[in-house]
Amino acid sequence: MKGGTRREAQFGYLFASPWLLGFCIFLLYPLCASIYFSFCDYSILKAPIFVGLDNYKALWGDDVFWIALKNTLLYAVIALPAGMGTAIILAMLLNAKVKGMAIYRTIFFIPSLVPQVSLAVLWMFVLDGEHGVLNPILNKFLGIIHMSGPNWMTDPLWTKPALVLMSVWGVGNAVLIYLAGLQDVPVQLIEAADLDGANGWQKTKHVTLPMISPVILFNGIMGIIGTLQVFTVPYIMFPNGQPARSTYFYTEYLYDNAFRYHKMGYASAMGWIMFMMILVLTVVSLKFSERHVHYQGS
């Protein structure tokens, strides 16, 4: 260590001590304990009994586990690109230097402030088949081509799109991040592209998007981590993952195993599988990004 005195180091540990403790108690210990629990039969009422790989084997043959996993991945595959695409487009529109930018920015941002429980309750009544407001409006447009709005809440095919729609509504946070990224893109680059006769699409594809690619990567990874954990909204809107288990997601099954069926070991195994999936997806995204992400100044 260069420059630091012993005294400074002592203060360093002292000031960092809340987190060093917190890290050990609330992260490291639970992380290690959950590996151990995942190899145990554990109901929380009695001490864990080691059973080896039984939980993992049981998960392999558990239909509900596969349904929940499939639902979650399917939801993520739709919701992530939909959310990121919408956020980037909104940020680009906001960055176009038209009048009233601050007002539009506020309007797009506010839905992301709505607490999850309120979000769920509000949208239940927006999407409601009998008294909801979305379908009557959709029908006005769809009526022209002799179609009508889907049963968002009761048709197993449409429950996931309903959740995606809601997540897109709450995309404002990401819009602000992208907007800040876009405002950091040097004007000279755009002007240089203009001089070379690039059109709007070319400028977007070859200048703007590469310049904000680190932001896209960061948001993408955070998005993967968040989306795979989806819980509150479906838990409230669709009790027990109804209809036809189409909204029964991974975290909900994990929660049910832990706190409804008291299969804590089983739930821990699920937790570790989720953690591993997130690790793998993050590493893959980072590897993929090496070729596609452009860092300024490097």
Add this chain to the structure above:
Amino acid sequence: MGKNDTRIIQKVLVQIALVALSIAFIFPFLWLLTTALKPIKETMSVPIQWIPSKFMWGNFKEAVITGHETVGYYPFVVYFRNTLVLCVLIVSGTVASNSLVAYAFSRLRWPGRDFAFAVTIATMMVPFPVLMVPTFALFRHLDWIGTYRPLWVPAWFGSAFSIFLLRQFFRTIPFELSEAAKIDGASEWRIFRSVILPLSKAALAVVALFSFMGSWNDFLGPLIYLLDQKTFTLSLGLQFYQSQNGGTQWNLLMAASTIIIAPVIILFFFTQRLFIQGIAITGLKG
């Protein structure tokens, strides 16, 4: 057509798109408000009646204070108070602990610091569900289930996200200031208290704001740890209310939702700039 004309057409198209999208984004809020103010009958009328025939301001009162007599839940004022108590405990813990830790990570040199910081950042990837069972077992062992302690005590031990945010900010404060204070004989604690913190009000406010939003929003935590209805938070209370009245008393449900959403939006309007700065920092300096 000249280059200028294309520019103008582009601007007009962008403006039209923004207006259309804004309407779509505002729409659910209008539905929320109009439903909250309707008599129960009009929430079910076909075709939709946008303006209530009579503005039922009493819905709010019924949802918040008196309604519990008829449906057997606790009045929302109780949930409101519970949530506020929790928010205060969590926000103060978050600000106190993370500012100390971020100081250690940004302005003090100690062996293992950079490694510890890298590990701290990596913990942001750990999903809550993998920690859920052992953490619950730990709090159960301490006999804390059913109390607020599992929800607020961890906030006093720091969190990766806030440490990161504050560290990024503390690093930008010139080190000469610390040196000068040191020459004047100030202790580390003094420098932290009298030099760094006063210069970091904006960053501390951002951390406070985010942690407030987080605790106001939290659902899974209270769902796991709170058992008694009279200790419920707003989120949990609304969910409970919804599961009993879902599909029947939409006007009261919407009134109750409005009451949970409103404080957050009001807070946002007073702190807009902080919000926008804070979110930009979290996204860009990653």
